Amino acid sequence: MGSxxxxxxxxxxxxxxxxxxxxxxxxxxxxxxxxQEVRDARALVLPGVGAFRDCLKNLEALNLITPVVNSIRAxxxxxxxxxxxxxxxxxxxxxxxxxxxxxxxGRVVRFPDRMVEQQGPAGSSPARLKIPHMxxxxxxxxxxxxxxxxxxxxxxxxxxxxxxxxxxxxGVVATxxxxxxxxxxxxxxxxxxxxxxxxxxxxxxxxKILKTFAETAAGD
Numbered sequence: 001m002g003s004x005x006x007x008x009x010x011x012x013x014x015x016x017x018x019x020x021x022x023x024x025x026x027x028x029x030x031x032x033x034x035x036q037e038v039r040d041a042r043a044l045v046l047p048g049v050g051a052f053r054d055c056l057k058n059l060e061a062l063n064l065i066t067p068v069v070n071s072i073r074a075x076x077x078x079x080x081x082x083x084x085x086x087x088x089x090x091x092x093x094x095x096x097x098x099x100x101x102x103x104x105x106g107r108v109v110r111f112p113d114r115m116v117e118q119q120g121p122a123g124s125s126p127a128r129l130k131i132p133h134m135x136x137x138x139x140x141x142x143x144x145x146x147x148x149x150x151x152x153x154x155x156x157x158x159x160x161x162x163x164x165x166x167x168x169x170x171g172v173v174a175t176x177x178x179x180x181x182x183x184x185x186x187x188x189x190x191x192x193x194x195x196x197x198x199x200x201x202x203x204x205x206x207x208k209i210l211k212t213f214a215e216t217a218a219g220d
Contacts, residue, residue, distance in 0.1 A: 004218045005029040006041035008068070010058040013047035014200070018081065021200035025211035027218075038067040043217035044076060047200075048083025052092040052108060052163070055083055056100065065101065072103055072192055077217040079147075079210075080194030082161060085187065088194055089165055104187060106167040115180030129180045132162040139175040139197070145188035147213040148174065155205050157197035159185075164196060 005022050009015055009031050022029035022045075029045070032038060046068070048055055059065050072078050080088055089100045092108035100108070111133065116126035138154045164183040167173060174193070177185035186195040193213070199206035 003028040003030040004042050005045060005214055006032045006037065006043065007045045007047065008038065008064065009033045010048075010055065010062055010064060012050045012055055012058060012083065013081075014049060014198075015047065018045060018047045018200045021207055021210055022214060025207055025214060027211070027214040033062065035063050035067045038064060038071060041071070041076070043078070043214070044068070044071055045079045045081065046084035046087075047081040048087070049160070050083060052083065052086055052094045052100070053096075053098045055087050056098060059087075069101055069103065075191045077213070078192045078194075079213050080192070081200070082196060082198060085194035085196050086163060086165055088187075088192065089167070092163065094163055103192065104165075104167055104172060104189060105169060106165060108163050108165050110163050111180060117180065132160060133179045134160045137177050137179060137197075139177050139185050141175050142173050143188065145174055145186075145193045146216045147193055147209050149208065149212045151205055151208065156202075157185075157195075157199070157206060158201040159197045161196055 007029050015031050019029045086108045087100050088103040089106045089108050090102045091100055092098050111131050115129040117129055136156045137159055138156055141153045172187045172189045173184050174186040174188040176182050199209045
C-alpha cells in the first residue's frame, strides 16, 4: 500500500524536519519530486520557506503545478505549511504582484511597517514589533478542521513569516493570530488544510496536528 504521506520537494522546503516529525508520530512520509509521484500520492504535504515568486517558479519548472492543483480538486487530502499555505491563494504582493494557485480566493500581504504591541505592563509604552514575525504565538480557533482535534484554544505554535494571507471568504478561516494586526493563521476548505505556523517546529501540539492529519488521510 505504501506511504500515506507524500511531501513535495520543489527545492524550498524544510523537508527533512517535516519528514522526521511525521516519523515521530508513527507515520512514514516519502519525499517526492515528480508529477507522477504527485498524481500517485494518497495525501500531499507542501511545506515551504522563502519567497512566493520563487516557489511558483520552482513548481512550474518541475511541472508540478497542474498535478498539485488537480490532486486538490480531486479531493486528495492536502496539508500546506507556511509558504505552502500562501501559494494556495490567488496572488501575493511580495516583490510585485505574483499569481498563486488560486485554490483559495484572496491575497498574501506584508505586515504593516511600524507595528506596535498595544498590550504591555501597566504604564509602559507600546513596543515596536519586528518583521518577520518570529517565535511562539497563540492561535484563536474559529472552526476545527479534523487535524486540530482537541488542540486547546489559544495554544502556542511557532511562526516565521513576513507575509500573511487575507481570504476573501471568512468561512475558510480556521484560526487567527494577533501580531500587531489579527491575521489568518490557518485555513480549512474541504480536503485542504494549511497553517502559517510550523507544526513540525511546535513540539507536542504540532506533532499532534501532523499525526491527526495522517490518521484522517489513512481513514484510521
